Amino acid sequence: MQPNYPHPLLAREGWPFIGGSFVLALLASWLCGAWSAPLWLIFVFCVQFFRDPPRQIPGGDKSVLSPADGRIVAIEPVRDPWLDRDALKISVFMNVFNVHSNRSPMDGDVVQRWYHPGKFVNADLDKASLENERNALHVRTAGGQDITCVQVAGLIARRILCYVEAGAKLTRGQRYGFIRFGSRVDLYLPTDVRVKVAIGEKVSATSTILAELP
Incomplete structure (x- = not known):
């Protein structure tokens, strides 16, 4: 596993998308209740798309x-x-x-x-x-x-x-x-x-x- 991995779990490239979709979904839940479901699905999609786990490095130099x-x-x-x-x-x-x-x-x-x-x-x-x-x-x-x-x-x-x-x-x-x-x-x-x-x-x-x- 790489030491000091700079993007634990979620890639930094996705932070604006994840944060923005979460705020919109939260606001929609407050204003529209169950009608906010599509926005929560978008939030879930953003989280899964921008996941960025560290990986084990196998093999040798070649x-x-x-x-x-x-x-x-x-x-x-x-x-x-x-x-x-x-x-x-x-x-x-x-x-x-x-x-x-x-x-x-x-x-x-x-x-x-x-x-x-x-x-x-x-x-x-x-x-x-x-x-x-x-x-x-x-x-x-x-x-x-x-x-x-x-x-x-x-x-x-x-x-x-x-x-x-x-x-x-x-x-x-x-x-x-x-x-x-x-x-x-x-x-x-x-x-x-x-x-x-x-x-x-x-x-x-x-x-x-x-x-x-x-």
Whole structure:
């Protein structure tokens, strides 16, 4: 478990939504009684959406951890569009019921960060990786392996948050970003990794090992 985890239970990105929905629901209860039920449902949704529990960190230095909660929707050899290299892409799709904190899959240095504006098509579709709004990090491990970690906005998600820049150091499981309301994260890995997950498998940020570096 990470020491001094900065967002116990509820992500700070959600505090305005949680607080605002609670005040509105409370006010509606006082004024309208049972008619306030829809607002209480919105409050409950905000609490579950912005939950942000700390996670155990498994594996060793060569274990590539999941950067997000969700479901594996792609495992395929591709051309990494950010580093212009052959790579293996593993994509994790997050629906609105998943935890939406994004966490570093490896220890490493952030070599470069890119932001690309784009569309907001369904993040479950392959074309979302190339057409949607996205934020990419090039992370280089101590062993010289390059990993590209891409936050991709979705149909409902309209806000990508990333808290690191080029030159930053990341540690395994470190929280580096957040995407509001449904999205995906693409990892571009070296082609010789050993994949540990399968299409359709549900994964958890940090606590699921996606692959092992050679």
